[in-house]
Amino acid sequence: MVQNWKKLASKQLADYRIFTVRQDRRVSPRTGREHDFFVLDADDWVNVIPLTPEGKVVLIHQFRHGTGEVTVEIPGGIVDLADGDPSVAARRELLEETGYEADEIIHIGTVDPNPAFLNNKCHTYLALNARWVQTPQFDGAEDIAVEEADLADVAGMIGDGRITHALVVTAFYHLERYRAKERRGAKAASG
């Protein structure tokens, strides 16, 4: 049985706006020896799979500064303190980044973006009956293009490397599970 490592000390080293860096000293329950670990403290994130009444998925294209490339993703962002519930952040990011609003927002999964060195979570929502209502509201550092794609094409886009963002892939994993459960429910109700 693997045990927790007791924390002996912790200090913040730097503040990089989207996360702070902290150094934790912990003791190994196996060896009794002390080690230092770097941890990023970040607010939780959300992402949203918006489905239109026609069954299309709303994708966004944007330049990403980590990889220095334009990516294909779903809308998402940081859960602000003012959002309170992550579902509020999901609706807000959907509207800001795409100009779409949805009738219903359903939580379909939560992951740890990287438990090795990030402390936060990413919550995934399905946005049903998403419809364009206004021009997107970009902040100065955003530049986003919106595309409606066939949901059936997404698996191929992940397979051939057009969609590469790990958190977008996890979102579609959770969507497949959610839809399989829905289908089993419908079958049970009709059978």
Place this chain on the structure above:
Amino acid sequence: MVQNWKKLASKQLADYRIFTVRQDRRVSPRTGREHDFFVLDADDWVNVIPLTPEGKVVLIHQFRHGTGEVTVEIPGGIVDLADGDPSVAARRELLEETGYEADEIIHIGTVDPNPAFLNNKCHTYLALNARWVQTPQFDGAEDIAVEEADLADVAGMIGDGRITHALVVTAFYHLERYRAKERRGAKAASG
């Protein structure tokens, strides 16, 4: 069409061993204004789905310092300079963390762990005919327990939050795609 942001300047701010932090100044192609972005430079990562001859998947339990919790994952780690090819890192991490060796290592997918602020990639491998050959070789800061689970149970473990690591979820997304393709291939060959 979304365009690349031209890089005007770049400087390294800190070295935290598993990544360095750099600040890039780039100019928005939309507004012409300059913005600073924090980027983590990290070596590529690998993870491995080891399948035994009996069709079990080899999972590991370890304490993770980002979330401060014990997680259930697949083996994985950093591609060292000495590894050269990521498949070498995959075999090495599999042996070090679990004590298993595999007959065949197949690349089934690559993702960007987080293109917003990480520059690296994570490569996923399927390890076939994985068998226990020796006691795992932990470094001082590792403490890992190994479990063989039914592959069919993994989707449920992701669904109910026992498996939460985003990169582990993406690995199983790529495995499902790989196996679906294999089944289509077998069907085409027999039909």
